Amino acid sequence: xxxxxxxxxxxxxxxxxxxxxxxxxxxxxxxxxxxLSLAGVTQRLEAGDLAARTRMSYAAGEFxxxxxxxxxxxxxxxxxxxxxxxxxxxxxxxxxxxxHELRIPVTAIxxxxxxxxxxxxxxxxxxxKHFLELTARQAGRLEKLVxxxxxxxxxxxxxxxxxxxxxxxxxxxxxxxxxxxxxAEAKGVQFARTAPDKPLFCSADRKxxxxxxxxxxxxxxxxxxxxxxxxxxxxxxxxxxxxSVRDTGPGI
Numbered sequence: 001x002x003x004x005x006x007x008x009x010x011x012x013x014x015x016x017x018x019x020x021x022x023x024x025x026x027x028x029x030x031x032x033x034x035x036l037s038l039a040g041v042t043q044r045l046e047a048g049d050l051a052a053r054t055r056m057s058y059a060a061g062e063f064x065x066x067x068x069x070x071x072x073x074x075x076x077x078x079x080x081x082x083x084x085x086x087x088x089x090x091x092x093x094x095x096x097x098x099x100h101e102l103r104i105p106v107t108a109i110x111x112x113x114x115x116x117x118x119x120x121x122x123x124x125x126x127x128x129k130h131f132l133e134l135t136a137r138q139a140g141r142l143e144k145l146v147x148x149x150x151x152x153x154x155x156x157x158x159x160x161x162x163x164x165x166x167x168x169x170x171x172x173x174x175x176x177x178x179x180x181x182x183x184a185e186a187k188g189v190q191f192a193r194t195a196p197d198k199p200l201f202c203s204a205d206r207k208x209x210x211x212x213x214x215x216x217x218x219x220x221x222x223x224x225x226x227x228x229x230x231x232x233x234x235x236x237x238x239x240x241x242x243x244s245v246r247d248t249g250p251g252i
Contacts, residue, residue: 170195
């Protein structure tokens with residue numbers, strides 16, 4: 001009887017072990033595997049890889065339906081991303097063409113006007129010269145606008161180039177003062193500059209830095225009311241140079 005009992009217990013243990021092994025295999029294949037697959041795809045989508053798919057069988061019950069919904073969502077997101085990229089590229093190309101086509105005639109107009117105003121094409125009356133100069137100023141504004149469009153397009157497409165060099169920040173502000181002081185004083189706005197007497201050098205792209213500061217100073221002069229003040233600062237700092245513009249207008 002003891003031998004029969006031991007034999008039965010042995011068979012029962014083997015059956016239990018076999019059931020445990022089968023359960024683990026089935027669980028890994030039909031539960032753990034799909035869950036890990038979905039988790040992996042989720043991480044790839046979160047990282048920006050919209051081409052990620054579950055690659056699971058859609059016939060696998062609830063997990064199959066979930067996988068189908070997941071893949072359809074990823075495909076829709078990828079389609080939208082492609083369409084958005086195509087629209088952005090088309091817009092950039094259009095802006096480049098527009099800027100190029102505008103720059104040529106504007107340059108020609110400005111050059112032609114200068115021939116009239118400087119007398120190269122003969123004498124003009126005082127009234128004619130006044131309107132020619134007025135037209136030239138407006139053409140100059142249009143030329144600056146076209147240049148801004150070109151610069152903005154280059155910045156958005158990552159094609160803008162920078163050439164770092166040693167720049168005297170104090171001298172840079174001095175040049176801006178000569179450019180904008182007449183317009184400020186004509187409005188009754190004080191124009192001040194604060195910078196060390198000795199050169200204050202920094203590493204920067206001179207052209208782009210000057211353009212950026214000119215935009216800010218131009219805005220400050222334009223919005224500051226009569227009796228107000230525009231101040232430009234170039235101050236040394238431990239890690240470089242600080243350039244700032246302060247005005248008493250309403251702000252940007």
